[in-house]
Amino acid sequence: MARLMARRRNIVIAAGSLLALAGVISGTVAVATQDTDGMGGVSAQGSASPDGKGGGGASAVPSDALPSGPVSASLAHETERGGKNVALTIDDGPDPVWTPRTLAVLKQNGVKAVFCMIGPSARAHPDLVKQIVAAGHRLCDHSVDHNTAMDKRSEEYQRQQVLDAKKMIEEAAGGTAAVHYYRAPGGAFTPYSRGLSAANGMRPLGWNVDTHDWQRPGVDRIVATVKREVREGPIILFHDGGGERSQSVEALARCISWLKEEGYGFDFPKV
Numbered sequence: 001m002a003r004l005m006a007r008r009r010n011i012v013i014a015a016g017s018l019l020a021l022a023g024v025i026s027g028t029v030a031v032a033t034q035d036t037d038g039m040g041g042v043s044a045q046g047s048a049s050p051d052g053k054g055g056g057g058a059s060a061v062p063s064d065a066l067p068s069g070p071v072s073a074s075l076a077h078e079t080e081r082g083g084k085n086v087a088l089t090i091d092d093g094p095d096p097v098w099t100p101r102t103l104a105v106l107k108q109n110g111v112k113a114v115f116c117m118i119g120p121s122a123r124a125h126p127d128l129v130k131q132i133v134a135a136g137h138r139l140c141d142h143s144v145d146h147n148t149a150m151d152k153r154s155e156e157y158q159r160q161q162v163l164d165a166k167k168m169i170e171e172a173a174g175g176t177a178a179v180h181y182y183r184a185p186g187g188a189f190t191p192y193s194r195g196l197s198a199a200n201g202m203r204p205l206g207w208n209v210d211t212h213d214w215q216r217p218g219v220d221r222i223v224a225t226v227k228r229e230v231r232e233g234p235i236i237l238f239h240d241g242g243g244e245r246s247q248s249v250e251a252l253a254r255c256i257s258w259l260k261e262e263g264y265g266f267d268f269p270k271v
C-alpha cells in the first residue's frame with residue numbers, strides 16, 4: 001500500500017507539472033493519470049454523506065489517505081485560504097431571471113462565487129454560463145436531472161449523471177473553462193460518485209451553512225440562518241434556480257454586507 005501511495009504521489013506531482021504547462025486541458029490530465037485501481041480504492045474506503053453537510057464521515061479522513069488522483073475525493077468543507085473566509089455556492093441554475101440578478105449582487109460587492117449548475121440548464125443558457133466564467137466565478141457540476149435519490153441508483157446511472165452534466169457545462173462555457181467541483185443534488189453523494197468526480201478533476205463539494213432559501217422562508221430568516229451558522233463552517237449554500245428566487249437574491253446582498261462588516265473575506269472552496 002505504501003508503495004502504491006508513493007507511486008500515486010509521483011503521479012500527482014507529474015500531473016501538477018503538466019497542469020502548469022497546459023492548464024486548459026487539466027480535466028484530460030486528471031483522467032489520464034487515474035490508475036485503474038483508483039476507483040475501487042475510493043469505494044472501499046469512503047462512506048456516503050447523506051446531505052453534504054457537516055465534518056463527519058469521509059471528510060474526517062485526511063485527503064492524503066484517499067487514493068483519488070490529483071483531486072481529493074473527500075467532501076470539501078473548507079476554503080482555499082482558510083482563516084476568516086467564506087465561500088458562497090449558488091445552486092440549481094443557471095436561470096434566465098435569477099442568475100443575472102445574482103451576478104449583479106456579486107459584482108456590486110466584488111465577490112466571487114461557485115455556481116453549481118444543472119447540465120441541461122447550462123446547455124439551454126450558454127450565454128449565462130459564459131457570463132459567469134467571464135466574471136471570474138467558478139463552475140460546479142450539479143448533475144443532469146437533480147435526482148436527490150441518485151445515491152440509491154446504479155453506478156452506471158451515477159456516472160451518466162455526473163459526466164454528462166460536466167460535458168454540458170463545459171460545452172456551454174465554450175470549452176475552455178474548468179469545472180472545479182461536483183455537488184450531488186441534495187447531497188446524495190456516494191463513495192463511487194465522489195471518486196468518479198475526483199478522477200475527472202472535480203472536488204466533491206459539501207456545505208456548512210444551509211440557508212434553506214429555496215423554501216422561501218423570508219429574507220430575514222435566510223439572513224438569520226447565515227449569521228447563526230457561519231461559525232460552523234465557511235461554505236454557504238444559496239440558490240439561483242429551481243423556482244422563484246427573489247428572496248435568495250435579496251438575502252444574498254444582505255448576507256454579504258453583514259459578512260463584510262464582521263470582517264469575513266470571500267474565497268473559493270478548496271479544490
Ligand SMILES: [Zn+2]
Binds near residue numbers: 092142146185
Ligand atoms: Zn440542488
